[in-house]
Amino acid sequence: MRVPILKQGDYVIASIQSALTDDDLLQLRDGLAAHVGRYRSKGVIVDVTVLDVMDSFATRTVRDLAQMVRLRGAKTVIVGIQPEVAFAMVQLGLDLGDIATALDLEEALELLRNECK
Amino acid sequence: MNASSTHLTEQCIPIMSDIDVIEARGAARALATRVGFTGVDPTLIASAVSEIARNIVEYAGPGEIILSVVWNHLSMGLQVVARDQGPGIADVSSVMRGVRTTSRGLGRGLRGSQRLMDEFRVESSLGQGTTITMRKWLP
Numbered sequence: 001m002r003v004p005i006l007k008q009g010d011y012v013i014a015s016i017q018s019a020l021t022d023d024d025l026l027q028l029r030d031g032l033a034a035h036v037g038r039y040r041s042k043g044v045i046v047d048v049t050v051l052d053v054m055d056s057f058a059t060r061t062v063r064d065l066a067q068m069v070r071l072r073g074a075k076t077v078i079v080g081i082q083p084e085v086a087f088a089m090v091q092l093g094l095d096l097g098d099i100a101t102a103l104d105l106e107e108a109l110e111l112l113r114n115e116c117k
Numbered sequence: 118m119n120a121s122s123t124h125l126t127e128q129c130i131p132i133m134s135d136i137d138v139i140e141a142r143g144a145a146r147a148l149a150t151r152v153g154f155t156g157v158d159p160t161l162i163a164s165a166v167s168e169i170a171r172n173i174v175e176y177a178g179p180g181e182i183i184l185s186v187v188w189n190h191l192s193m194g195l196q197v198v199a200r201d202q203g204p205g206i207a208d209v210s211s212v213m214r215g216v217r218t219t220s221r222g223l224g225r226g227l228r229g230s231q232r233l234m235d236e237f238r239v240e241s242s243l244g245q246g247t248t249i250t251m252r253k254w255l256p
Contacts (some may be wrong), residue, residue, distance in 0.1 A: 033193060053142055053160065053167050055164060085164075088161050092168065092232070
């Protein structure tokens with residue numbers, strides 16, 4: 001299941017549509033890092049609203065993704081972590097480090113606009 | 118763990134690759150909901166299954182995950198058995214205490230899964246593989 005990556009002005013939005021295999025996640029990570037370079041994007045938004053589980057691999061890959069994007073000169077915002085998923089992540093001892101998060105797309109765009117001025 | 122009778126809905130999912138991890142946690146969530154778990158519980162169960170299935174893929178594949186409904190005198194619950202014939206864990210208790218860790222986080226996944234479930238047992242011997250049995254009871 002490929003994740004569609006949309007360009008919106010200075011930002012790139014990746015909207016996850018269904019559960020992702022490890023390969024899908026790695027492809028998303030690499031695809032976004034490439035995208036940022038190609039389009040000179042300032043910010044990346046990853047919408048994880050549909051994910052019903054974020055296990056250690058998913059969390060690690062999202063962290064790596066944000067780090068790669070940061071090294072390419074852009075900022076990442078993770079959008080839509082469900083409350084149950086957040087609860088499970090805390091119990092599992094997983095965290096996203098200092099990656100920005102937002103409840104919805106609008107809030108994420110707002111966050112990027114303020115950051116990337 | 119308490120003695121209990123199992124069955125009727127026993128489901129076995131072979132675990133060979135990351136795609137099976139998704140299959141296993143999906144099946145666990147579906148069964149959890151059917152058993153009557155609500156709110157955050159199906160997600161906690163699915164997350165625990167995801168972690169232990171992932172351990173099988175990363176360290177010990179192939180293996181299997183067996184989901185079943187269990188009863189004790191008080192309640193009904195869901196049991197997850199994860200079994201592999203992998204290298205085994207040399208010192209289960211230090212892994213579970215967090216004394217010994219591995220590069221990719223075997224112990225962390227096990228300890229995390231333990232926190233998500235009500236009962237958790239690891240049986241392992243070197244060269245013989247590992248069996249993890251975990252249960253969550255309806256509140």
